[in-house]
Each structure stands twice: as C-alpha cells, then as structure tokens.
Amino acid sequence: MPADPRLPTRIRSLLDQLGPLLALLGVWSLFAALRWDIFPTWENTQSILLQTAVIGVAALGGTMVIISGGIDLSVGSLIALVSVTVALVLRGLASGGDSSAADASGYGDAALAAVIGVGLAGLCGLSIGTMVIGRVGRVAAFIAGSLVGYIAWRSGLDYRAALPLAAVIAAAAWWGEGKLNSSIPLSPFIVTLGMWGALRGAAKGLADNSAVYPPATPLNSLMRFPSAPIEASLILRPQYWWSPGVWIFLALACFIAGVLRYTQFGRHIYAIGSNEQTARLCGIHVERVKLKLYACAALLTGIAGVLQFSFVEVGDPTTGASYELGVIAAAVIGGASLSGGVGTILGTVAGALLMSTINNGCTKIGLEVWMQEIVTGAIIVAAVTLDKLRHRGAG
Amino acid sequence: MPPRLAMSGVRHRYGATQALSGVDLEVRSGEVHALVGENGAGKSTLMKILSGALIPDAGSMQLDGEPYRPQTPADGRAAGVAMIYQELSLAPDLSVAENISLGVEPTRGPFVRRHELRERARAALAEIGRPELPLDLPAGRLSVAEQQLVEIARSVATGCRILVLDEPTSTLSQQDVERLFTLIRRLRERGLAIVYISHFLEEVKAICDRFTALRDGQTTGSGDAKSTPADRIVAMMVGRAVDDLYPRTPRTCGETVLSIRDLAGVAKPESATLDLRRGEVVGIAGIIGAGRTELLRALMGLDPVARGTVRVATLEGWQSPSARWRQGMGLVSEDRKREGLALELTIAENITLPKLSGLTPRGWVTPAAQDRASQPLVERLGIKCRSPRQPVGALSGGNQQKVAIARLLHADVDMLLLDEPTRGIDVGSKAEICRLINELAVGDSVAGRAPKAVLIVSSYLPELLGLCDRIAVMCRGRLGDARPVEAWSEHEIMLAATGAKTEPART
Numbered sequence: 001m002p003a004d005p006r007l008p009t010r011i012r013s014l015l016d017q018l019g020p021l022l023a024l025l026g027v028w029s030l031f032a033a034l035r036w037d038i039f040p041t042w043e044n045t046q047s048i049l050l051q052t053a054v055i056g057v058a059a060l061g062g063t064m065v066i067i068s069g070g071i072d073l074s075v076g077s078l079i080a081l082v083s084v085t086v087a088l089v090l091r092g093l094a095s096g097g098d099s100s101a102a103d104a105s106g107y108g109d110a111a112l113a114a115v116i117g118v119g120l121a122g123l124c125g126l127s128i129g130t131m132v133i134g135r136v137g138r139v140a141a142f143i144a145g146s147l148v149g150y151i152a153w154r155s156g157l158d159y160r161a162a163l164p165l166a167a168v169i170a171a172a173a174w175w176g177e178g179k180l181n182s183s184i185p186l187s188p189f190i191v192t193l194g195m196w197g198a199l200r201g202a203a204k205g206l207a208d209n210s211a212v213y214p215p216a217t218p219l220n221s222l223m224r225f226p227s228a229p230i231e232a233s234l235i236l237r238p239q240y241w242w243s244p245g246v247w248i249f250l251a252l253a254c255f256i257a258g259v260l261r262y263t264q265f266g267r268h269i270y271a272i273g274s275n276e277q278t279a280r281l282c283g284i285h286v287e288r289v290k291l292k293l294y295a296c297a298a299l300l301t302g303i304a305g306v307l308q309f310s311f312v313e314v315g316d317p318t319t320g321a322s323y324e325l326g327v328i329a330a331a332v333i334g335g336a337s338l339s340g341g342v343g344t345i346l347g348t349v350a351g352a353l354l355m356s357t358i359n360n361g362c363t364k365i366g367l368e369v370w371m372q373e374i375v376t377g378a379i380i381v382a383a384v385t386l387d388k389l390r391h392r393g394a395g
Numbered sequence: 396m397p398p399r400l401a402m403s404g405v406r407h408r409y410g411a412t413q414a415l416s417g418v419d420l421e422v423r424s425g426e427v428h429a430l431v432g433e434n435g436a437g438k439s440t441l442m443k444i445l446s447g448a449l450i451p452d453a454g455s456m457q458l459d460g461e462p463y464r465p466q467t468p469a470d471g472r473a474a475g476v477a478m479i480y481q482e483l484s485l486a487p488d489l490s491v492a493e494n495i496s497l498g499v500e501p502t503r504g505p506f507v508r509r510h511e512l513r514e515r516a517r518a519a520l521a522e523i524g525r526p527e528l529p530l531d532l533p534a535g536r537l538s539v540a541e542q543q544l545v546e547i548a549r550s551v552a553t554g555c556r557i558l559v560l561d562e563p564t565s566t567l568s569q570q571d572v573e574r575l576f577t578l579i580r581r582l583r584e585r586g587l588a589i590v591y592i593s594h595f596l597e598e599v600k601a602i603c604d605r606f607t608a609l610r611d612g613q614t615t616g617s618g619d620a621k622s623t624p625a626d627r628i629v630a631m632m633v634g635r636a637v638d639d640l641y642p643r644t645p646r647t648c649g650e651t652v653l654s655i656r657d658l659a660g661v662a663k664p665e666s667a668t669l670d671l672r673r674g675e676v677v678g679i680a681g682i683i684g685a686g687r688t689e690l691l692r693a694l695m696g697l698d699p700v701a702r703g704t705v706r707v708a709t710l711e712g713w714q715s716p717s718a719r720w721r722q723g724m725g726l727v728s729e730d731r732k733r734e735g736l737a738l739e740l741t742i743a744e745n746i747t748l749p750k751l752s753g754l755t756p757r758g759w760v761t762p763a764a765q766d767r768a769s770q771p772l773v774e775r776l777g778i779k780c781r782s783p784r785q786p787v788g789a790l791s792g793g794n795q796q797k798v799a800i801a802r803l804l805h806a807d808v809d810m811l812l813l814d815e816p817t818r819g820i821d822v823g824s825k826a827e828i829c830r831l832i833n834e835l836a837v838g839d840s841v842a843g844r845a846p847k848a849v850l851i852v853s854s855y856l857p858e859l860l861g862l863c864d865r866i867a868v869m870c871r872g873r874l875g876d877a878r879p880v881e882a883w884s885e886h887e888i889m890l891a892a893t894g895a896k897t898e899p900a901r902t
Binding site: 261262263264266267268270271274275277278279280281282283284285337341342 | 695697715716717718719720721726728733734735736737738739740744745748749751752758759760761762802
C-alpha cells in the first residue's frame with residue numbers, strides 16, 4: 001500500500017520496511033482462519049521456522065550479493081557440495097578408528113566436519129569473488145597448483161613433498177597472472193552460472209554419484225525439534241523453543257543486519273550496488289569489498305549447507321536443487337532490487353518465512369504441491385508489483 | 396494565418412504539486428522559439444504535455460488552428476510533434492538507417508523493405524545537410540553530436556511540424572554547436588517551428604527569434620529574443636535580479652598543494668604541467684574531448700598515469716582514490732547520474748560516503764550519525780530537501796550537484812577538483828555554487844576554515860573568467876600555461892582551445 005506522502009520520512013521508511021512483514025502477518029492470519037485447529041499451533045510454528053532455516057541462512061548471503069548489484073546462482077550446488085563434504089569427513093573420521101574413543105560424544109568430529117564444510121564454501125566464495133573482479137587467472141593458478149599436487153600425491157609422492165610442490169606451482173602461476181596486469185571483470189551472473197554447474201559436478205564426483213551415509217553425530221540434532229522436559233516451563237528456556245538450527249538462523253540474521261546497517265563494509269555494499277562508479281569516485285576499494293562480499297555470502301551458504309546436511313542426515317549430491325531461486329525469491333519478496341542498492345535483512349527474513357508459511361499452510365488446508373508452487377510463483381510477481389506501486393506513490 | 400502551435404491556460408497537477416498553473420505559449424512556423432526557466436519551472440512538464448506523454452488538467456492546445464488533444468506520445472508524433480531530449484533515444488546496436496525509420500519501417504507483409512529503408516535514410520540525411528553519415532554503422536558508434544543529428548533526421552523523415560530541442564548543446568563541443576545552429580537555421584527556413592529549451596542565454600540570443608519565460612509553472616513573459624536585454628530575461632526566469640553571478644573576494648595564495656609535471660595518461664592527457672596553490676581558483680578551459688576530464692581522473696587516481704609526476708604536498712606518485720581522499724583531494728564528477736551520485740541512496744549517505752570512519756566514537760555507521768554529519772552541510776549549501784534521509788534521485792539537478800560538493804566538504808578536503816560543476820543546473824543554484832566556490836577559496840578565519848585550492852574544468856567561459864584567478868587551456872591533450880585571468884578574453888580562450896593559437900596576446 002502506498003504510504004501517505006504527508007507522513008514524516010522516518011515513519012514512511014519504517015512503513016516501507018514493514019511491508020513484507022505485514023504481508024507475512026496477513027498470510028499467516030488467512031491460514032490461521034482457515035485451519036484454526038492445526039495451523040496456528042506451537043508445533044506447526046516450529047516446523048515453519050525449521051523449513052525456513054536453510055534457505056533463510058543462504059538468503060542472508062544472497063541478500064548481500066543482491067544489494068551489491070550482483071547475483072548468486074551457485075547457492076544450491078554449493079549447499080550440495082558442503083553437505084557431501086561434511087558427510088565424507090564424518091565417515092572418514094569414524095572409519096579412521098580410534099580417535100573417536102577419546103571423544104565419545106562425537107562433538108569434536110562434528111565441529112571439525114562443519115568447519116571443513118564451511119571453509120570449503122568460503123574458498124568457493126573467494127573464487128567467485130576473484131572471477132567477478134576480473135582475476136580469473138588467480139583461480140586458475142590455484143586450481144593448477146592443487147591439481148599438480150594431487151596428481152603427484154596419487155602417483156606416490158609423499159604429501160610432505162606434494163604440498164610444497166602444489167604451493168610453488170600455484171605461486172608461480174599467481175605471479176605470472178600478476179605480471180599480465182589485466183583484469184577481465186565478469187558478470188556475477190555468468191561466474192555463478194558456471195559455478196552452479198561446476199560445484200554440482202564436484203559434489204557428484206566427491207560422493208561418487210550416490211548419497212553418502214555417515215555415522216550419527218550431534219550435528220544431526222541441529223535441525224531436530226528439541227525435546228523439552230515435560231514438566232518445565234518453556235518461557236524461560238529459549239533453548240527449547242525451537243531447534244538449534246533456527247537459533248543459528250535468527251542469530252546470523254541479526255548479525256548480518258547489523259553488519260549491513262552499521263558498518264563501513266555494509267554501507268559500502270549499498271553504495272556499490274547503487275552506483276559502482278560513485279563508490280569508486282568516493283575512494284571505496286570496490287574490488288576488495290566485492291571479494292569480501294562473495295566470501296561472506298559463500299560462508300553463509302556453507303552454514304546453510306551444514307544445516308541442510310543436518311536436516312536430511314545424509315550427504316546427498318542432488319540436494320538443494322534450485323535453492324538459489326528460493327534465495328532470490330526471498331530477497332525480492334523482501335523488497336530487494338535486482339539492480340542493486342536496495343534491500344534489507346528484515347525484508348529477506350520475512351520473505352523467506354512468507355514462502356515457507358505458504359507451503360506449510362497450503363499443505364494444511366489440503367492443497368497439492370503443484371498448487372503451492374503456482375501460489376508461490378504468483379506471490380513473487382505480486383510482491384514485486386506491490387513494491388513498485390509503493391515506490392511510485394512515494395516518488 | 397494561425398500560429399503553428401498555440402497553448403493557452405495549460406494547467407497540470409502531480410499529486411500535491413501544482414506543476415503548471417496557467418501557461419501560454421505561442422510558436423509560429425519558421426521561427427526558433429526559446430523556452431527558458433529555472434529547473435522546476437515546469438518546462439519539462441509543459442513539453443511532456445505537448446508530446447502527449449501527459450494529459451493536462453485544463454487549458455487548450457491548437458496546431459495550425461486545429462484543436463490538438465494528444466492522449467499518448469504516439470498521437471503527438473502522428474500530429475507532427477517531434478522531441479529531441481538531452482538523453483538521446485537511439486537503439487545503439489541498430490544501424491543509422493534502421494534508426495531513422497524506427498517504428499515506421501517500410502514493409503511488405505512481415506518483411507522490411509531494406510532498399511527503401513536506406514533510400515529514406517539517405518534522403519533524410521541529405522535534408523539535414525549531412526549526407527556523408529554512414530548508413531550501415533551501428534548508431535552507438537557515432538559521436539554524441541552525430542547521434543543527435545540522426546535523431547533530428549528521424550524527426551524530419553517522419554514529417555514533423557514542430558521540433559522540440561531540450562538542452563541540445565549541453566553535451567556538444569563548440570564546433571558541433573556551430574554545426575547544430577546552422578542546421579537549425581536551415582530547418583527554420585523550411586518553415587519548421589522549433590522550440591529551443593536552454594539554460595544558456597547566450598545561445599538563446601544567438602539562435603532564437605522569440606522567447607517565453609516560465610517561473611513556478613506560469614508564463615512570466617515573452618518577447619523578442621534579440622532585442623530583450625539578457626538581465627530582463629533572467630529577471631523573468633528567477634523573479635529577482637541576479638546581481639552578481641560571480642562574486643570575487645580578494646584572495647591570498649598560500650603554499651603549493653598540488654604540483655603536476657608533464658603528466659600523461661594512457662590516451663589523454665598527453666602532457667600537463669600545473670601548480671595549484673591554497674587559496675586560488677584555477678580554471679581549465681578547452682573543447683569537449685580535449686582531455687580535461689581525463690586529467691582530473693588521473694589526478695584523483697581513477698585512471699592510470701603513463702608518465703610524469705603528481706605531487707600532493709610532499710607525496711609523489713600515483714595513488715588510489717581512497718589515498719587521494721586521505722591526502723585531502725576530492726573530485727566532483729561531470730556526470731552526476733552515471734558517476735557522481737548514488738541516486739537510490741539518501742542525501743546523508745551520499746555526503747558521508749568518502750569518510751564513514753569517525754562518525755561515532757566506536758566506528759559504527761549509524762543513520763543518525765550520518766544525519767548529524769550532513770545536516771550542517773545541507774544548511775550551509777542550501778540543499779532544498781525534506782530531510783537528509785530523502786533519496787538523492789528525488790532532488791533537482793542543482794540540489795544534486797550541491798550534494799556532490801557537500802561530500803568534499805564532509806571529507807574536509809584541501810583540493811577540490813570540480814568537473815563542469817554548473818552544467819545543466821538552474822540559474823539560482825549556479826549562483827549559489829559560484830558563491831560557495833569563492834567562499835571556499837577565500838576561507839574564513841572566524842569560523843576557522845582554511846582557504847582551499849580549487850581546480851575547475853568548465854566549458855562555460857563566462858564562468859571561468861568570472862571565478863578563476865588563473866586559467867589554463869587544454870587543446871588536444873596538451874595543457875597550456877596557466878595565466879592570470881586578466882590575460883584572457885573569451886575570444887583568446889577559444890582560439891587557444893581550438894588550436895588556432897597557443898599563446899594569449901599580451902595585454
């Protein structure tokens with residue numbers, strides 16, 4: 001709805017920001033009215049939040065990228081790659097034998113697997129960022145080094161010799177790329193489209209084309225409903241409100257919202273998305289900010305990948321297909337503009353919740369999946385139309 | 396004989412704003428009619444109504460005595476009203492010939508008749524006196540001046556009766572302006588009615604026969620463009636006499652803050668040598684494309700340097716833009732929309748962008764702190780806005796330019812590089828910006844403001860002559876000596892800029 005132009009700017013901008021939240025409230029009330037008995041229950045709210053967590057966390061990074069005027073199409077593939085990696089690490093650690101005796105609970109293994117998975121995602125993000133700012137050569141240098149090292153190791157070289165060899169090759173290629181001193185910036189769309197294919201392939205290769213079943217660890221409980229002691233009052237015990245994964249999602253959302261709103265890094269992202277030339281004119285290191293930005297976004301996607309693993313409890317190389325579109329939809333429903341410079345975390349969180357509320361609600365009122373998909377599609381187009389109308393009213 | 400176009404009592408309201416409250420305009424065939432007024436006076440609204448893009452709330456329009464009520468721009472075009480906007484509307488990837496017939500291609504069934512398309516384009520180009528323009532080149536490969544000609548050829552080819560030119564010279568060099576004027580005279584002799592919108596009174600007096608002045612959505616006067624004195628036209632536009640457009644307080648030069656020796660960029664400039672001292676305003680004149688903008692960009696670190704030295708205080712060598720800001724240098728870009736401002740972001744955000752650190756003790760960037768930092772600058776520069784949280788895109792051109800300048804004051808720079816600081820803004824803002832430049836160069840010992848060094852690139856000679864202490868002329872990438880302003884006249888600057896003469900006459 002268009003905010004009244006006579007209202008003070010501050011109140012109007014608040015109303016603008018609350019738009020997606022109001023839409024969420026409206027949809028929720030609609031379903032609540034339709035199925036008063038099973039929709040607005042605590043258990044159902046928990047499961048809506050749980051269904052939002054994976055896309056939600058990835059959408060935090062997606063929002064940062066979209067605000068900067070870019071786009072990330074590799075989200076789904078990266079989630080699959082991370083979940084396979086986590087599963088493989090867990091399986092390796094378990095079969096590696098006696099170390100688990102020292103750590104019977106498995107927390108150590110779980111933490112290590114998660115860190116490796118998220119770290120790998122961060123590395124992919126750095127590669128994306130490097131290519132976006134036009135340094136494809138550096139990524140090639142890194143890959144060349146790793147490949148030579150790997151082949152040397154497979155052909156019998158000790159890893160203590162293979163690692164330095166890889167480092168030397170990579171450094172030489174990196175140095176050569178620096179000598180060329182030419183950057184070929186690529187559009188994020190193209191780079192991440194390439195990654196969309198490459199990372200999916202990597203996930204399938206790593207997993208040998210089938211799901212990887214690791215032993216159970218505490219990682220699996222991230223996305224389970226917490227089993228609260230029955231007699232206790234829940235109000236004062238937030239750890240039992242919902243799954244740890246949901247808490248991770250909400251905490252990260254607050255953190256990223258703060259980064260975007262209150263730090264130089266965040267404001268620079270908005271400036272670059274609004275007008276990259278202006279940002280450069282104002283002395284912002286555009287390339288450096290972009291590199292950091294894509295790395296951050298991929299770290300968040302990595303965390304989403306760990307949550308996804310925890311949700312399905314296997315490392316499935318085909319999981320997360322088309323999640324990237326869910327991420328984009330959440331940001332766009334939340335008011336972000338694909339041309340950059342506009343978007344908020346609050347909006348994106350509301351957008352992600354809106355989509356899972358619709359899915360959940362449609363199931364509860366007995367609509368089939370194909371109908372849910374049509375409804376979601378219609379909501380995306382309607383949300384953006386409303387947003388444009390609102391801005392025309394304000395303009 | 397009725398006039399070609401008669402508009403009377405035209406009114407239009409946007410939401411709460413009364414954009415036009417009774418405008419009368421009469422244009423005869425075979426005349427060039429100037430439409431003058433400050434930004435926001437209603438010129439563009441009026442032209443949108445003429446073209447059919449807007450429907451007026453009240454008033455009547457007649458074309459050659461016939462009632463004219465366009466509902467869409469297509470109606471306007473069909474009735475023979477052609478608009479040439481500042482932002483050209485060619486399809487850059489289509490050929491010149493295709494552009495000339497765009498939307499009215501000669502066809503046989505679904506097929507375009509290519510031969511006739513080319514014939515028609517050839518005739519249109521001949522008609523505007525430029526038959527040598529290549530028919531098959533993509534339009535985007537032509538220069539801006541040539542693209543403008545293609546647009547005019549398109550209007551001529553579709554048989555227009557009224558041609559509206561909106562600030563047609565703002566992106567043209569002096570020679571291209573002369574060529575355009577020749578074309579306009581030629582079209583006038585053919586009986587076309589031409590509406591010429593411009594901020595430059597010199598141009599109005601040079602090319603136009605009559606003028607109509609607008610202010611606050613009303614016609615404030617009209618008359619003969621040649622015989623009405625310029626200050627009377629300005630008074631009709633601004634509603635008050637602009638007494639002194641270029642104030643000049645005695646300035647004292649301090650130490651040299653910037654010194655350039657034989658600086659060359661990758662393509663331009665080829666060679667530039669200049670010293671800039673605290674407390675002086677130095678102007679760089681030259682025709683468009685001489686390499687003036689490139690010089691400023693190389694100084695600011697936005698473009699690489701191929702040769703030569705730049706010394707800021709005691710620091711030598713090329714530096715990144717962020718290092719330049721820290722050294723006390725700031726640049727206002729010539730292109731506000733594309734480079735100068737982030738239009739979606741707020742005024743406060745734009746002003747504080749080069750220096751976000753130190754807004755709060757802990758280094759956070761909060762909107763409140765950004766407002767606090769920009770509010771004094773908004774007041775000092777007289778930026779007309781509801782609040783610092785308003786998006787910059789909603790401001791008028793003059794106020795946008797003030798935001799771009801406020802950014803340098805926020806970063807508290809010592810050296811201001813201003814690229815065409817008053818291009819395309821209204822007379823009022825122009826005067827305010829000129830006053831501010833003078834103020835900055837003089838400094839203010841009471842308020843504890845040190846004098847600043849200002850380097851201005853401008854294509855508007857009266858402004859350079861009025862504001863600067865010294866002027867250097869750039870011609871084909873080479874910067875001449877900076878000489879005191881008294882040594883120059885407009886005529887001599889033009890001679891030096893066009894390469895006809897490199898040294899000014901001694902006076």
